[in-house]
Amino acid sequence: NAGVTQTPKFRILKIGQSMTLQCTQDMNHNYMYWYRQDPGMGLKLIYYSVGAGITDKGEVPNGYNVSRSTTEDFPLRLELAAPSQTSVYFCASSYWGLNTEAFFGQGTRLTVV
Amino acid sequence: EDQVTQSPEALRLQEGESSSLNCSYTVSGLRGLFWYRQDPGKGPEFLFTLYSAGEEKEKERLKATLTKKESFLHITAPKPEDSATYLCAVQASGGATNKLIFGTGTLLAVQP
Numbered sequence: 001n002a003g004v005t006q007t008p009k010f011r012i013l014k015i016g017q018s019m020t021l022q023c024t025q026d027m028n029h030n031y032m033y034w035y036r037q038d039p040g041m042g043l044k045l046i047y048y049s050v051g052a053g054i055t056d057k058g059e060v061p062n063g064y065n066v067s068r069s070t071t072e073d074f075p076l077r078l079e080l081a082a083p084s085q086t087s088v089y090f091c092a093s094s095y096w097g098l099n100t101e102a103f104f105g106q107g108t109r110l111t112v113v
Numbered sequence: 114e115d116q117v118t119q120s121p122e123a124l125r126l127q128e129g130e131s132s133s134l135n136c137s138y139t140v141s142g143l144r145g146l147f148w149y150r151q152d153p154g155k156g157p158e159f160l161f162t163l164y165s166a167g168e169e170k171e172k173e174r175l176k177a178t179l180t181k182k183e184s185f186l187h188i189t190a191p192k193p194e195d196s197a198t199y200l201c202a203v204q205a206s207g208g209a210t211n212k213l214i215f216g217t218g219t220l221l222a223v224q225p
Binding site: 004040041042043044045058059090092100101102103104105106107 | 117145147154155156157158159162200202212213214215216217218
């Protein structure tokens with residue numbers, strides 16, 4: 001099993017550009033999450049999903065969108081990138097439910113210039 | 114306001130020198146407290162979940178304990194490979210149950 005796979009690992013965007021961060025998991029987990037991690041700050045939940053077709057906002061959803069068409073994939077869309085979205089983004093999944101033992105991807109380091 | 118505070122921010126130990134990391138929390142009822150390990154450039158890796166005061170869990174050189182106000186991660190006879198950032202997170206039982214509050218972590222460096 002590969003676990004949780006994120007692509008790309010690094011990306012530089014210009015202000016106003018858009019992009020999609022990809023996340024896929026092969027553990028048949030129903031629950032998936034997107035977090036951002038900023039220096040000196042704890043991980044913050046952006047969006048989460050409890051199953052295919054079901055998504056909900058987390059703590060910091062503004063400027064992002066998600067979709068969950070399959071159990072495996074949970075892409076995060078950034079529209080009109082802003083410098084405040086410079087961060088490291090982590091996708092995670094869990095089997096038993098919200099915020100139980102979660103498996104994280106390796107992260108995507110995004111810089112908006 | 115729900116809050117999680119980890120201390121110290123950074124800790125440097127000699128190999129074999131045991132110590133403890135602290136995670137203090139203020140939440141409106143605790144559903145669970147989680148410890149994760151994060152290596153540089155990697156995602157967090159799950160270590161433990163604690164659910165009630167008095168609970169303890171062990172894994173190799175690590176032991177996590179929980180009281181009503183804080184959790185400790187005890188590291189016994191650490192090795193250089195234990196060097197990492199250790200993250201604490203809590204889930205509150207009141208309010209938004211989808212919210213997991215992370216601390217900012219303790220950066221542990223174990224020197225040979």
